[in-house]
Amino acid sequence: MTPEDLAQLVLESAHAAIASGTLACDASAVPADTKVDRPKSREHGDWASNIAMQMAKPAGLPPRSIAEAVAAELRIRPGVAQVDIAGPGFINVFLEAGAAGALAQTIVTEGSAYGRTNSSAGEKINLEFISANPTGPIHLGHTRWAAVGDAMARVLEAAGAEVAREFYINDRGAQMDKFGASVMAVANGQPVPEDGYHGAYVHDLAATIVAADPAITSLPDDEQLIAFREAAYALQLRLQQEVLDSFNTHFDVWYSERTLHESGAVERGMDKLREHGHMFEQDGAVWLRTTDFDDDKDRVLVRSNGELTYFASDTAYYVDKRGRGFDRCIYLLGADHHGYVNRLRAVAACAGDDADRNIEVLIGQLVKMMKGGEEVRLSKRAGNIITLEDLIDEVGVDAARYSLIRYPVDSPLVLDLDLLIKRTSENPVFYVQYAHARISSMLRQAMDLGINFRTEGFDPAELVHEKESALLAALGEFPRVVAAAAQLREPHRVARYLEDLATDYHRFYDACRVLPQADEAVTPTVVARLMLCDATRQVLSNGLSLLGVSAPERM
RNA sequence: GCCCGCAUAGCUCAGUGGAUAGAGCGUCUGCCUCCGGAGCAGAAGGCCGCAGGUUCGAUCCCUGCUGCGGGCACCA
Secondary structure: OOHHHHHHHHHHHHHHHHHOOOOOOOHHHOOOOOOEEOOOOHHHOOEEEOHHHHHHHHHOOOHHHHHHHHHHHHHOOOOEEEEEEEOOOEEEEEEOHHHHHHHHHHHHHHHHHOOOOOOOOOOEEEEEOOOOOOOOOOEHHHHHHHHHHHHHHHHHHHOOOEEEEEEEEOOOOHHHHHHHHHHHHHHOOOOOOOOOOOOOHHHHHHHHHHHHOHHHHHOOHHHHHHHHHHHHHHHHHHHHHHHHHHOOOOOOEEEEHHHHHHOOHHHHHHHHHHHOOOEEEEOOEEEEOHHHHOOOOOEEEEOOOOOEOHHHHHHHHHHHHHHOOOOEEEEEEEHHHOOHHHHHHHHHHHOOOOOOOOEEEEEEOOEEEEEOOEEOOOEOOOEOOOEHHHHHHHHOHHHHHHHHHOOOOOOOEEEEHHHHOOOOOOOHHHHHHHHHHHHHHHHHHHHHOOOOOOOOOOOHHHOOOHHHHHHHHHHHHHHHHHHHHHHOOOOHHHHHHHHHHHHHHHHHHHHOOOOOOOOOOOOHHHHHHHHHHHHHHHHHHHHHHHHOOOOOOOO
16 A cells, blocks of 8 residues: 555545544545655554644644544554554554555566656646856856756656756857857967967867868968857867766757747747837837846847847747747756846746746756865866866766755755765765665575565565564655655655665665575565565665666676 | 845754654764675764744744855846
């Protein structure tokens, strides 16, 4: 029995108590939905319901008497072993061992599908993250979203949402020219312009480009600038894509700002805004009156010199996303962009959308790296910027992703590189992966011993040990953890859950012998415990997969 | 000045209205003739920043204050 099944029984019981007259109130006092929680202390039961407190006010009855009436109905429901009332009106439920234990087989049968729900079904989400300029490597400022954004997409999909991961390429405007000029200067042995790009990577780009096309430096300056700009753009973009691929972060759409302009999307976006009457002209510029919707000041779309602002592209891009059928456009931005939140929301409102529904801007605080007790400021590769590639080289993909994902994004993050390369319990990713490897090892041995627990008569009622029922309860929570992580846009919940699950497993392992020793027989207990182990392994694997972290069978 | 976020154990941090507020590290004490000790059990350690409010009940929601971080372009 899953916790969701039990919650249904609780609702059923409440309605039954009213129908039979033992609970003297209207059926409308029963909430439409309810859930059961794991009590902090196991002595309180396997699961607890607070439905009596929820109903107290609408029913106009004391919570304890409601609890008594609901409990009486619950007691006669199948799978329920014992029901107690405690404190102000908690209903504590003990499940029959067979009902609780059956979950192990359910999980093994469902396999990688266990944990998937349709709690976010029907949502069509555009998830934009990173969107680094193609003028340099993916750096530390992008890494948090590279991991969290990707995990969020996976979690949303597991909750049934349709998700497009999108990367917006700012390949237009003055910065691109400065980028091209910088590479060109280096290639010609000249100093990089003051306002250009000075990273060491510019030298690598120049060298690669000249090696591929030695004649490039013989072109006239104006042609050469364009040639370098385009070659460097293509090369740098490919490098970004490669490093993100190696980081297990894959995008469905790489959206070029240039194509936005070439396709007429900018004009269409402006038309849409004009249509809703929030555009105006002043001082020779065209403005969007974002102050109609909570922005601090109005924003310029077309400068007095006739050039389109970056903001004009942003608005067009938003309108374009909506035109492609996404009803939720999620933006993942760094804290240094938090000033954009109100203006982006205002854009949605100016386009006639609901800023609370159609657009969501999530802000992540910044990331620092520490090593040897000091902040890391220098990159091996790029000179003055720490790159994602540096981080991967330093600690590996799994440790990097996991440690970036396991914290909520709304507080600043400090990565301790010394800790992340440690293969000890100080490093949570190894703690979780170790549990998976440990179980995998045991299952291999079971196979060597010829124990086929999947086909050998599983009796769920064997799983009666306190540590076994604690583990089962934890396993039962996985689907709702994933659903909550999706709904709240907080993939770190999955990581924290996995750490708790690993702890519950290790406790079980410590208390309960699984495999038969020496010449002992294969008992029903052995079979049942192996099923429980495999169920745990499956959930650890499913959870790690949602984070884009590997689940090793040996380590 | 205005806007956003944060404040929980010595340190790094979980905990989106429920029972005795948790984990890791650090400190102290135990557990491998036995399935992976990369593990487990226990001890010590707290004005959940301060003050009000809402609630049967607040670390959680609201207001004010204090402290810290970030942001306020006809830049990209």
